[in-house]
Each structure stands twice: as structure tokens, then as C-alpha cells.
Amino acid sequence: MAAKLPQVTYPEGMNATIDLSQFQSVPQLLDRSLKEFADKPAFSCMGRTLTYGELDRMSADFGAWLQNHTDLEPGDRIAVQLPNILQYPVVVFGAMRAGLVVVNTNPLYTEREMEHQFNDSGARLLVVYAGMADKAVRVKGKTPIEQILCTEIADFHPPLKRLLINTVVKKIKKMVPAFDQSAVTPLRQALAQGAASQFNPVERTQDDLAVLQYTGGTTGVAKGAELTHRNLIANMLQCYEFFKLALTPGEETLVAPLPLYHIYAFTVHCLVVLETGNHNVLIPNPRDIPGFVKELRKWQFSGFAGLNTLFVxxxxxxxxxxxxFSKLKLTISGGMALTRNAAERWEKMTGCTVSEGYGLTETSPVVSFNPPGHAQLGTIGLPAPDTEVRVVNDAGEPQPVGEPGELCVRGPQVMRGYWNRPEETEKSLTSDGWFSTGDIAVIQEDGYMRIVDRKKDMVVVSGFNVYPNEVEDVLVQHEAVVESAVIGVPDEKTGEAVKAFVVTNREVSDEELVRHCKEHLTAYKVPRLFERRDELPKTPVGKVLRRELRDD
Known part of the structure; x- marks a missing residue:
């Protein structure tokens, strides 16, 4: 007999269901918002603001360039490797309006990571920030990428300010390594050519692929989660049901410090906020806390999307x-667990309660959220409207209220599958649509949920997933390392830090191992702690027992 779960009761003002018939595609949603809110600010960055009307025109210019100056067809993939700058929404929305599939790419990636993602996705065009262009040029010949568009950080600013900022970034801060300029096309040139061309809107359906969002899953090999227009529209509408309890359409300013290439920020800032005609303030470098705070001083912000380490x-x-903080009405937390201490300090300091949510790349991403005004600290909130959840034991049997088990999710935001990986899809997604999250959860009597453990060995560093297999594979490429095992250990600043256990055939310093890892891994994946072992604990068949290392 199936375990009976509580009927979810949403706060007054929320709907338990969403109407997916409102939009057939993300471009259709955009077309409505860009015109309805044409005079309102959409995105601001470093002193320059794009209105919805400007975003409409410039994204159409980029779409026109794609249609008239490339041979890309609807359904082809375009890789976008940009930080939080104004160019990101222009490029992404222009690509979607031209019917292309966006492959979000981390600007911190190493060449090895870029090469894998471009090859796996089959992306033929890359739009890259100038600070990454040297790597892009080097990997191009090893991938399907046919053309690289390059943009400098202030390319959308007025001429004098553009020259000043770009020169400072390049010459004084030395943040743009030298690269072969002849190997790239300036994005500004492409937009000018597009402006002189005809843009023809492309019809897409809810079942068409919109975004390939890469995630490591449990294996450490980055896989593309296939997110359709239906997935993205559904999660936008689901999030809106929560957010509308605190925010008013067309009147809010939200701070956007988390990377837009990450599905959490993408959904919040590029879908929900745009659908409601609100304003995003982009923060290109949230690690520069003094610079971040200086920017915050300029705005009466009413919403803030962050994660635990950033709050601290x-x-x-x-x-x-x-x-x-008098205008702050909504603080959203996701990406990693919110600690009680951070939540309580934030509320005391700002007067705004933190609403924590939970999600995964494969669920577009929001599965659950704490409704503003009804948040329960220590929980991940209520399931999103039209979202079914259950927890199961190792035998796949549903567990009753209060009993822990692996959290499984079914709803319109669940991905179509993993790109070109049917076996991986079959492992995590049942034929009737249930996705296994790999996280151990408890469902309470009131429907709120708590995450109590992770079934997967994934390590979460400042909200970014680190997969032990990937780090271990890099470590053993060092000639001195015979075996390695990686786990996460608690860290005050980043939530977790990567710790590596290594068996070596000679003496090798931590510094040398760090240098080796930095050549092949993004910084947050590099181990911060090392421990030497004569041997690693293993099962009878030779599988390393990471749990035993964690218990030690």
C-alpha cells in the first residue's frame, strides 16, 4: 500500500496549479513583456541601463545577424560564455528568438572543460567574454565551434565610458589575456550588421529544446540537461506563484549577483523578473565585496537572490x-543549504526573512520554495504548484510522512532527459516521469520538506557542484599520485571545502598538487586540503569507500 502524503495547502494568494497554455515558447513570453514594459528598466550594469524596449531591439538585431550572417538553423546550439553583463540577456534572448538552443557555459571553465562541453553539445557558435577569449581561440580547432563572437565588458556603454572601462580592465587590471584578434568577430560588429538586416520571428513549441544546461550528475562527466520551452515556462510560472506574495509587477528592483549562466539565477532574473516587468541589477563580480556593496548603495532594492556564503x-x-534595507521584501536563498545562523543574522540586519528553496539543474531548477511570509527555517519549503513529490527507500517503496528517503519529483519543470545519454536518462528518470534527485529528504505533516542528507557524493562549494570523480581523475594524472579519493568537509566560508586523500609513489607537496589541479579544474573544484594515505579503504570489488573517509 502506497504511503499517504499530506495534501499541500498553499498560503492565501497562491494558486495550486499553473496555466501552461499562456505561452508556447520563451520568445512568445519575451515578445509580450518586452513590448508591454518597453519604457521600464530591464537590466542595469556598471552605470548603464537597458530598458525593455532596448532589449527588444538589440536581441532582435542579434537574432537577425544569426539568421542573415550565419548558416545556423533553428535547433542548432550556440554556446554563451559570459559573466553578468548586459550582453548576456541580449545574446541569449536573441538566440532563442532565432530558434537556437542556448548552451550556458561557465566563464571560469578551463580549456579541458570548455572542450568537453562544446564537443558534447555540438555547439557551432560561441559568444565569449574577452577575458576568456584566449582559451576559446586555443580550443576552437578541437571542437565543432566554427565562429567566435567576442565582447569586452563595457561594450554596451556610451563610447567614452566604453573606452575608459575597457582600457582599465585590459591595461591596468590586466584581466584580459592577449589573444589573436583575427580569430574572433566583435559582438558589436555583429549587432551592427544585424541592425541592417531583417529579423524574422521563429515559431517554437513547448516541446522544442530551449537550453542545454550542463551538470555533472553522479558521475563527474558533465551532462547536458535538456530543458524545453515547456520546462522553462512552467518553472517561471511556478516561481511567480511564490514570488507574487512579496513582489509587485513592474515596481521592483532585484539584485542579481549569482551567475546568469547558472539555472537558478537564469530562471529568477531572465524569466520570472522579466515576465513581471521588474528590474535586475547585474553584479559582474560578487567576489569583490567592497565593490558589490558600493553598487548596492546606488539602489533601493526590494529583492535579493543569493546563497549562504554570499549572505555571510x-x-x-x-x-x-x-x-x-527599508524596501527589501524578498530574499531568496538556493544553490546550497542555508544555515540557521546566516538566516537569523540576515533577518536581524535587513529586517527581511530569507526564503530558502530547493532545486536541481534537471528540474529547471525549482522543486520547492518557502512562501514569503510563511517561511519555515530549516526547511526547503512547499512543493511548487503542479509538482508531485515523494520519498522512497532503497527498494523504491514510498515512505510515510516523517520518514527519510530519496526525494523523487514529477512535474512540468522536469527535464526531457540528458543530451545524447539515454542510459543516464533511464537511471534517473522513470518512464512515467519521476526524477530521482539523489538527496535524502523528509516530508513533514504540513507538507514542508527538509533535506537531511545527500545520497550522492557531490560536494557543494559556495553553491557550485563539485563531483569527486572528476577531481580524482585529474589528481591521478599527476605522476606522483597512485590513487585518490575526494570528499567534502565543512567550511565556514564556502559551506564545504574539497579534501583529497592521496596515495603517492614519492614525496609531493600540497602546492605542487594544487598547481596541477589548477591547470585542469575551475578554481572552486581544486582541493584545499590534502591527506596522505598508504592505502584507501575499499569494498571487496575495489570501489573506494568515500563514506568511510568521511566518517574518519
């Missing part, structure tokens, strides 16, 4: 403590 870093800054 900001609250430790004296200038942040002096900001005016």
Missing part, C-alpha cells in the same frame, strides 16, 4: 551593515 560575506562587511 556581505554581512561581515561594515559598509553593508549601514545600507538602507
Amino acid at each position: 560575506a556581505l554581512m561581515n562587511n561594515e559598509d553593508f551593515q549601514q545600507l538602507d
